[in-house]
Amino acid sequence: MLIVPLLCDPLLCARPLAARRTEDSMTMTDPKPSVSADVMSLAGELGAERSRPGWSSFSLGINDEQRELRDWAHTFAADVIRPAASEWDEREETPWPVIQEAAKIGLYGLEASINLFIDPSGLLMPLVQEELFWGDAGIGMSLVGTGLASSAIFSNGTPEQWSQWLPRCYGTADDVQVAAFCSSEPGAGSDVSAIRTRATYDEKTDEWVLNGQKAWATNGGIADIHVVVATVDPSLGTKGQAAFVVPKSEVRGLEQGTKLKKHGLRASHTADVFLDNVRIPAENVLGGKEKLDARLAKAREPQDSAGRARNASMATFEMTRHIVGAQAIGIARAAYEFALDYAKGREQFGRPIIDNQGIAFKLADMAMEIDAARLLVWRAANMSSALMRGETPDYRHGEGSMAKLKAGEVAVKVTEEAIQILGGNGYTREYPVERMHRDAKIYTIFEGTSEIQRLVISRAISGMRIR
């Protein structure tokens, strides 16, 4: 099996072969040595050597379990999500019946999330999310938006906090819940260091008191569990911030503000959240108060380890970006498939419009760009799997950002081209591609705008603090 690629690859074969010929020519009696025998023996030697453990095989294949779970998600997307997409987009409401149905079959809930997360290849989560968003992005976001809060609890919380809060993020199949992650503020979007929401410790009652305004929170106000990022020491910038669990049903002072009317992703609830003297127990700070105090004390020391701290926080963000990229690919693929079918069926000038290179080449580019984006997503997913081995993924070039950036921009481009291919029909709500285009646009904005992804990548490749 190894021989064929070795024979075909001039870079692998050329140098060793040349070296061997020179040696051979000094000792050989046959004036016309058999070149093919030489090639075969070299390839055989290398083949045997590289079949030993340590030479890993390269594969873009997925295993049977991954395929099964992906197909299961696809069936749900095709049978339940897609038929409901237009209705919930028009209603601009959270599709609770769809979430309930997903919970009943085990596709929504804490167990489902753990099931998808625990995969040494890192591929399960993006595989499944691509399918859900292929079904519909607005409903998809209602199904996965809770993951923002639960990932924050998982990555910052203690095992006790996981047990206490993670089940409450999702509820049960009979009583489904969603959760909200509230970081952005009117004055702090891309610039998280500008967060003004303040958490003050009240020693007398051993409580935190939270005050501030959060913006654009997915599930904000309709969730019970809100994970709120607030500053404890504003002089320390992001290092002075911490995340707090605020269970709405147990506190006073957390109110939903304006529910936003959006361009796309309209089946997902987005709202401002106000915190007015919200009191929560000291233990609700993720990671625990002792660890926070130690972290703040360290941040106040002169920082010779600043570089290391930056890398660690970059790795945290990078680890989830490819999953967002997979969502964008789901939208792009749905639009591409729809446009391909349409182009085969729609006739103008007496022949299907796909007969024109002008249309067929668009579709070729759409297919290629989707695959290119998916490869980046899978690479970043695979890098994130280092977590499974208790290691920090080594994102040297902002590979997570590359995946999200490429996938988001591909989704916008592909859905726009899909509208073009459908012509007038593409521009109407009678056909799904205009909704897909509206949905796709958010992928250049949230979870880090395209410009911020480029900033991360350019800093990573240059080692410079590009601004």
Ligand SMILES: Cc1cc2nc3c(=O)[nH]c(=O)nc-3n(C[C@H](O)[C@H](O)[C@H](O)COP(=O)(O)OP(=O)(O)OC[C@H]3O[C@@H](n4cnc5c(N)ncnc54)[C@H](O)[C@@H]3O)c2cc1C
């Ligand atoms: C539907 C939706 C759901 C969301 N869900 C959540 C959520 O659940 N939780 C949450 O916390 N937030 C959420 N957000 C907020 C989202 O993360 C922010 O909108 C995003 O981070 C961008 O911030 P901003 O809107 O303030 O844009 P700004 O930061 O004001 O950016 C405006 C423009 O300036 C550019 N820009 C800014 N700084 C730079 C720079 N240094 N270099 C180059 N260009 C720059 C940006 O790229 C962008 O093009 C959501 C937003 C939306 C629309």
